[in-house]
Amino acid sequence: MTFSVLCKWLTDVQARPRRDALRCHGSFTRRTLGLAALGLTFSSLASASSVQVPFSVQADLIAKVASFDRNFGARAGARALVFIMQMPNDAESGAAALELKSALSRVSAVGDRPHEEQVVTYGGAAALAEMVKARKPSIIYFGPGFAKELSAIKNSCSNASLLTVGATPEYVESGIVLGFDLVSGRPKLLINLGQARKQQVDFPASVLRLMKVYP
Amino acid sequence: MYAWVAAGLLAAICERTASAQDVSGLEGLLSEQIVSTASKHAEGASSAPALSTNVSAEDLRRYGIRTVAEAVDFLGIAVGSSDNLSGGEVGARGVLLTGDKGSHFLLLVDGQTMNDPLRGGTTFGPGAGIPIELVDHIEIVVGPGSVLYGSNAMFGIVNVVTKRAKDYSGARVIVESTLPISVRVGAGAGAEFKLFGAPTELTTQIEYFKQEGPDLYFEPEDTGIDRFTGQPGRHTRSGPADGIWGGARATHSSYVDSPSGILRIVRGNTELHLQGVYYRHASPSTIGNFDDSEAGERESRAIASLKHRFVVSTLLEVSARAYANYYSMRSDFIASRGELCPFGNVTCDYRSAGTSHWLGLELQSSWDWFRDSRFVTMVGVDGRQRGVSTSTDAFDADTGRSLYHPPPGLDRSDATLAAYAEQTYVPTQSVVIKGGARVDSDPRFRAVVTPRIALAYKAWEGGTLKVSYAGAFRAPSWDEANNATTRRILSDNLRPEKVKSIEGSVNQQVGTHRLVLGGFYSKWTDLVELATLTEQETIDAIRNGDTSVPFTPGVHLTQYRNTSTVINYGLNTGLEGAFASGHLLYGVSITGAIAERRSEGRSSRLPVAPQLFGNARLAYVLGEQLPTIGLGVRFVGPRPADLSSGFDPPPYAPAAAELRLTLSGRAPLIAGLSYRLMLNYNTAKHGPYVVGPVTSSLPTQPAAELNPVDRFRTTAGLQYDF
Numbered sequence: 001m002t003f004s005v006l007c008k009w010l011t012d013v014q015a016r017p018r019r020d021a022l023r024c025h026g027s028f029t030r031r032t033l034g035l036a037a038l039g040l041t042f043s044s045l046a047s048a049s050s051v052q053v054p055f056s057v058q059a060d061l062i063a064k065v066a067s068f069d070r071n072f073g074a075r076a077g078a079r080a081l082v083f084i085m086q087m088p089n090d091a092e093s094g095a096a097a098l099e100l101k102s103a104l105s106r107v108s109a110v111g112d113r114p115h116e117e118q119v120v121t122y123g124g125a126a127a128l129a130e131m132v133k134a135r136k137p138s139i140i141y142f143g144p145g146f147a148k149e150l151s152a153i154k155n156s157c158s159n160a161s162l163l164t165v166g167a168t169p170e171y172v173e174s175g176i177v178l179g180f181d182l183v184s185g186r187p188k189l190l191i192n193l194g195q196a197r198k199q200q201v202d203f204p205a206s207v208l209r210l211m212k213v214y215p
Numbered sequence: 216m217y218a219w220v221a222a223g224l225l226a227a228i229c230e231r232t233a234s235a236q237d238v239s240g241l242e243g244l245l246s247e248q249i250v251s252t253a254s255k256h257a258e259g260a261s262s263a264p265a266l267s268t269n270v271s272a273e274d275l276r277r278y279g280i281r282t283v284a285e286a287v288d289f290l291g292i293a294v295g296s297s298d299n300l301s302g303g304e305v306g307a308r309g310v311l312l313t314g315d316k317g318s319h320f321l322l323l324v325d326g327q328t329m330n331d332p333l334r335g336g337t338t339f340g341p342g343a344g345i346p347i348e349l350v351d352h353i354e355i356v357v358g359p360g361s362v363l364y365g366s367n368a369m370f371g372i373v374n375v376v377t378k379r380a381k382d383y384s385g386a387r388v389i390v391e392s393t394l395p396i397s398v399r400v401g402a403g404a405g406a407e408f409k410l411f412g413a414p415t416e417l418t419t420q421i422e423y424f425k426q427e428g429p430d431l432y433f434e435p436e437d438t439g440i441d442r443f444t445g446q447p448g449r450h451t452r453s454g455p456a457d458g459i460w461g462g463a464r465a466t467h468s469s470y471v472d473s474p475s476g477i478l479r480i481v482r483g484n485t486e487l488h489l490q491g492v493y494y495r496h497a498s499p500s501t502i503g504n505f506d507d508s509e510a511g512e513r514e515s516r517a518i519a520s521l522k523h524r525f526v527v528s529t530l531l532e533v534s535a536r537a538y539a540n541y542y543s544m545r546s547d548f549i550a551s552r553g554e555l556c557p558f559g560n561v562t563c564d565y566r567s568a569g570t571s572h573w574l575g576l577e578l579q580s581s582w583d584w585f586r587d588s589r590f591v592t593m594v595g596v597d598g599r600q601r602g603v604s605t606s607t608d609a610f611d612a613d614t615g616r617s618l619y620h621p622p623p624g625l626d627r628s629d630a631t632l633a634a635y636a637e638q639t640y641v642p643t644q645s646v647v648i649k650g651g652a653r654v655d656s657d658p659r660f661r662a663v664v665t666p667r668i669a670l671a672y673k674a675w676e677g678g679t680l681k682v683s684y685a686g687a688f689r690a691p692s693w694d695e696a697n698n699a700t701t702r703r704i705l706s707d708n709l710r711p712e713k714v715k716s717i718e719g720s721v722n723q724q725v726g727t728h729r730l731v732l733g734g735f736y737s738k739w740t741d742l743v744e745l746a747t748l749t750e751q752e753t754i755d756a757i758r759n760g761d762t763s764v765p766f767t768p769g770v771h772l773t774q775y776r777n778t779s780t781v782i783n784y785g786l787n788t789g790l791e792g793a794f795a796s797g798h799l800l801y802g803v804s805i806t807g808a809i810a811e812r813r814s815e816g817r818s819s820r821l822p823v824a825p826q827l828f829g830n831a832r833l834a835y836v837l838g839e840q841l842p843t844i845g846l847g848v849r850f851v852g853p854r855p856a857d858l859s860s861g862f863d864p865p866p867y868a869p870a871a872a873e874l875r876l877t878l879s880g881r882a883p884l885i886a887g888l889s890y891r892l893m894l895n896y897n898t899a900k901h902g903p904y905v906v907g908p909v910t911s912s913l914p915t916q917p918a919a920e921l922n923p924v925d926r927f928r929t930t931a932g933l934q935y936d937f
Binding site: 052055056057060065091098101103170182185186187188209210 | 249
């Protein structure tokens with residue numbers, strides 16, 4: 001039992017049905033072998049840039065900055081729904097999603113509203129567009145691991161009333177509305193203004209003044 | 216009508232005020248300093264388990280900062296440097312240990328240790344080889360920090376974080392001169408590209424710093440009759456034997472030569488760091504000959520590290536860091552006086568040299584047990600292979616003839632192993648508890664355990680209370696513990712120095728304004744000092760063959776010993792912020808500390824270290840094309856000079872303030888060209904170091920002479936970005 005729990009801890013990247021010990025053992029072995037191979041090649045892993053701004057600070061900033069979005073109230077209604085996307089089979093993405101979810105859960109209000117956050121596994125741009133249309137989230141957060149999907153995500157989210165947030169500065173240049181950077185040891189907000197207009201995100205000039213603006 | 220207008224105005228004001236307050240709240244979040252040194256992971260400074268502050272790249276430029284030493288002096292809290300005319304020294308919270316060569320601070324560049332493997336020393340001045348333009352920010356962690364870093368982090372840790380390529384893209388050339396004594400030229404670049412399909416970034420800078428001067432005037436010191444020759448001593452190679460040292464400007468012995476380079480490549484989660492620096496400098500203030508250009512030190516450092524981090528699962532993150540550090544040094548001490556060079560009418564060159572290296576591998580894992588960052592365990596091991604070789608000699612400086620058989624040098628290698636663990640527990644939204652310990656095993660000493668426990672409590676809006684208990688140690692260097700020179704005998708069972716500290720602080724953030732107010736109590740034990748042997752001990756050492764120096768009247772021998780304890784307590788405070796939408800910036804810090812040295816049943820105030828010191832700064836950012844005006848002041852209270860026990864009354868350095876006015880901005884008309892102009896003025900004529908050969912009162916020279924200060928300088932710098 002203990003081994004099973006330990007095994008689950010080691011292998012659980014995303015929420016999934018409980019497995020029996022044997023399957024878990026197989027997965028454990030595969031992951032261990034994968035880890036060893038990864039260690040041997042050492043630098044062969046081309047992962048996304050690591051997230052520099054702590055998730056707790058990102059959560060505070062998301063909660064605060066959303067309250068300045070003139071359309072956030074209409075978008076969120078009584079309760080703000082936040083989707084935190086994770087890339088399937090990407091441990092770093094999964095860890096980041098859980099960490100941000102935990103950090104957001106400790107924030108009393110997002111955009112001055114009660115809120116609910118859900119970790120969602122990314123299933124492609126089309127599925128994302130469908131989900132946005134069907135469930136109408138106020139905010140979608142993209143952690144590490146989405147660098148190659150940004151163009152498709154941008155197209156999926158255009159014309160929806162939605163605040164997309166990216167964990168790293170590179171995401172904003174590629175079409176995520178809001179992002180974070182660490183400059184001189186302090187967090188910095190980045191905004192893609194063109195995409196913000198398409199997604200009906202509207203910040204006053206007093207807030208834009210505090211951001212690095214990408215046209 | 217009027218009532219409606221008044222109501223409208225009131226509503227507008229209220230709305231504007233509310234909006235301003237809201238924006239100030241956001242500004243407050245954006246001005247939160249993010250630190251990563253104290254816990255080896257990113258966190259807000261207010262909840263870090265030690266007093267942590269960031270010095271930003273913008274502040275470095277605004278206030279005309281050129282070195283890490285200036286950064287801590289003008290912009291840090293509770294840390295200060297002292298210019299001993301030989302590379303400088305750094306202390307914290309009222310403790311400064313003269314002659315320690317910077318070995319009580321751990322200096323990191325992007326997490327790589329700069330302290331050398333031979334003496335554990337480092338320099339915060341131009342010899343550090345840290346190009347200031349490449350610095351993104353400097354994290355200053357004050358207080359014992361061995362729990363995650365091991366030896367040397369007794370005062371704290373200074374981690375210089377370099378810029379990422381996105382913040383340093385393109386190429387640039389830099390030229391800066393402190394007129395007319397120094398020039399620094401450099402070239403730097405940053406680029407982002409794909410390497411084997413993965414996003415990769417590169418940042419680099421090379422530079423060369425050269426200084427000739429300042430030609431400081433040294434008051435004459437009369438050493439009287441030399442005890443060896445029976446005649447007045449000779450203090451220059453070819454000068455008269457008149458017993459006079461100084462009495463002139465030192466025109467040959469105040470120089471620095473320092474080329475350096477740094478390269479950082481980041482590909483995905485893999486990071487390569489390479490750094491090299493050569494540092495040649497002289498000292499015009501030694502007890503040897505006056506103004507001899509050959510007296511001084513040459514140091515070379517090379518540092519390489521390769522780090523890789525990977526997230527295994529939502530539970531586990533692992534990182535591995537392989538690193539190498541090479542250091543070589545050569546020191547020349549030149550003396551003609553008979554007491555120091557008892558071989559007739561010759562000039563002695565006492566030369567000591569050494570090379571050392573370490574190769575290490577650090578593995579670190581982070582276990583997020585419940586996948587919500589509330590209960591995280593960090594465990595790490597750090598294994599290191601070390602090697603050292605030293606030599607020492609004494610020869611005729613003019614002919615090169617060896618004067619006597621040198622003592623054997625060191626040629627040793629060994630391995631050390633350390634393990635550490637720290638637990639983070641976040642029981643509620645407002646409480647963070649961290650506790651951990653590190654065990655360092657060194658074959659030369661018994662294993663050392665350094666603990667830390669810290670609690671941060673967000674007690675009210677923007678307010679955080681912190682309390683912590685931490686320990687640190689410094690393993691005596693190879694040079695101190697295992698090496699002898701012609702004039703220094705081998706130490707006898709040196710023990711690691713230790714410090715234990717308890718501290719508490721209040722951090723308050725209001726908008727962009729941040730206040731830190733803290734108190735601390737520290738106890739330092741087994742401090743290693745270079746003790747001068749008594750005459751009887753000297754005779755015994757020579758008789759026992761501990762040195763090959765022949766016995767002559769007045770000969771001085773030394774030995775490293777665990778001699779003293781220091782009790783240190785006090786308060787430190789810092790306040791910084793911005794007004795006028797970030798155009799007007801200010802900062803102030805004050806530290807008041809008592810440091811009492813206890814040795815052999817006697818108690819005395821620690822020399823050189825001020826009981827009151829701090830800094831203040833004010834800058835106004837006029838706008839895009841207009842200059843930024845920055846005024847920085849650092850001040851130190853009066854403090855006893857080193858070696859003050861040899862004089863009655865003991866010499867004191869007066870209170871002093873150093874003011875720096877800086878004008879910086881983009882040059883008009885030429886795109887890509889920017890400038891810095893600095894005026895520097897020091898109110899003090901003398902610093903806290905006894906200079907020259909008279910280190911205790913003589914009938915011919917009853918009073919000490921203190922080191923002169925270079926009081927006024929102008930610096931101009933240009934940078935061209937391609």
